[in-house]
Amino acid sequence: MRIAQAGARLLEPVTPSKIVCIGRNYAAHAKELGNDVPDEPLIFLKPPSSLLAPGAAIVLPRASQRVEHEAEIGIVIGKLTRAVSLDDALQAVYGITCINDVTARDLQRKDVQFTRAKSFDTFCPVGPWIETELALDSLVVSGRVNGELRQHAPVSDMVFSLVKLIAFISHVMTLEAGDLIATGTPEGVGPLLAGDSAEVEVSGVGVLRNPVTADCAD
Numbered sequence: 001m002r003i004a005q006a007g008a009r010l011l012e013p014v015t016p017s018k019i020v021c022i023g024r025n026y027a028a029h030a031k032e033l034g035n036d037v038p039d040e041p042l043i044f045l046k047p048p049s050s051l052l053a054p055g056a057a058i059v060l061p062r063a064s065q066r067v068e069h070e071a072e073i074g075i076v077i078g079k080l081t082r083a084v085s086l087d088d089a090l091q092a093v094y095g096i097t098c099i100n101d102v103t104a105r106d107l108q109r110k111d112v113q114f115t116r117a118k119s120f121d122t123f124c125p126v127g128p129w130i131e132t133e134l135a136l137d138s139l140v141v142s143g144r145v146n147g148e149l150r151q152h153a154p155v156s157d158m159v160f161s162l163v164k165l166i167a168f169i170s171h172v173m174t175l176e177a178g179d180l181i182a183t184g185t186p187e188g189v190g191p192l193l194a195g196d197s198a199e200v201e202v203s204g205v206g207v208l209r210n211p212v213t214a215d216c217a218d
Contacts, residue, residue, distance in 0.1 A: 010054040013097060013129050014076050016180045019046040020169050021101060021118065025159050025184025032187045041160045041168045044114045046101070046124050046182070054127035057213040060194060061120045064104035067192050070185035071143025071151045071200040074099035075162060076130050081175040089166040092175065095130035096139065098200040098208035099182045102192070125198070126180065131205045136162055143188065144199040153186035 023042040024030040030037050052058065060067050078094025101124065108117035136155070143151030155162065165183055169175060192198055194214040201207045 010128055012051045012053045013127050014178050014180060016048055016178050017176050018173075019048065019050070019124060019180045019182060020173070020175075021046055021182040022160070022165055022184040023114070025165075026153060026157055026186040027159060028157075028187035029185055029189065032189070037159055041165055043169060043172065044118065046118050049121060050119055050124040052122045052125040052210060054125070054208055055210065056125070057122065057211045058100075058102055058125065058192065058198060059120075059122045060192065060212065060214050061104065062215050064107050064117075066104065066106040068103050068105045068189045069143055069145060069150070069192050069198050069200075070101035070103055070189050071141050072099040072101050072182045072185050073139055073141050073155065073162075073202050074126060075166065075181040075183060077175045077177060077179040077181070079177050081166070081170045084167055084170045086163055086167050089163045089170070090136070092166055092170070093136070094177070095132040096134050096136070096202060096205055097126055097130045097180075098128070098141075098202045098205055099180070100125040100143075100198060100200045100208060100210065101182050101185060103189075124182075125200070125208055125210045127208050128206050134204045138203070140203040141186065142201045143185075144201070145190065145192065145196050147197075150190055151186050151188035157186060158184065
């Protein structure tokens with residue numbers, strides 16, 4: 001049975017056991033934050049509890065005064081993958097999706113390490129769906145806020161390629177079917193404010209769109 005998209009509510013298209021993220025994978029982004037480009041992929045984790053469906057609201061936590069968007073290409077792993085070679089890494093890919101690696105930048109700087117700044121509920125919008133038939137060497141990622149283009153870069157601008165990332169991570173931890181890899185963000189990150197609309201677009205996939213709201217909990 002087919003259902004019109006206009007009448008459907010999209011959920012997160014994947015339920016990963018873990019979300020593996022890559023820091024400083026675009027040289028210009030590393031420079032804009034005053035960081036050096038690493039010699040090997042810089043990996044960190046976001047909890048699955050941070051996942052957010054397309055169209056659902058990113059909630060700005062009271063603990064942070066500076067929350068920023070990070071548009072990223074997301075890799076969805078299709079099968080159990082451990083210690084894979086560069087030549088075999090693409091066989092682990094199920095498909096590609098859009099990710100917004102929302103970050104409390106002030107907390108990231110304060111804490112030095114990334115865990116708290118990256119882990120708030122709603123800080124990992126993903127979707128709108130998974131595309132399984134794409135040329136991975138021609139992907140382009142864009143980030144917009146209120147329709148204004150803030151980020152835009154081809155996958156060729158990455159310091160470490162998609163294949164390199166998969167192989168490297170698989171030698172650190174076993175990747176399971178459904179796991180997500182957020183492959184890093186290009187330059188142009190900036191603040192999100194209550195009332196904004198944040199968009200991430202990956203060529204050939206579509207647009208992930210989420211409103212932004214303040215935390216109104218008592």
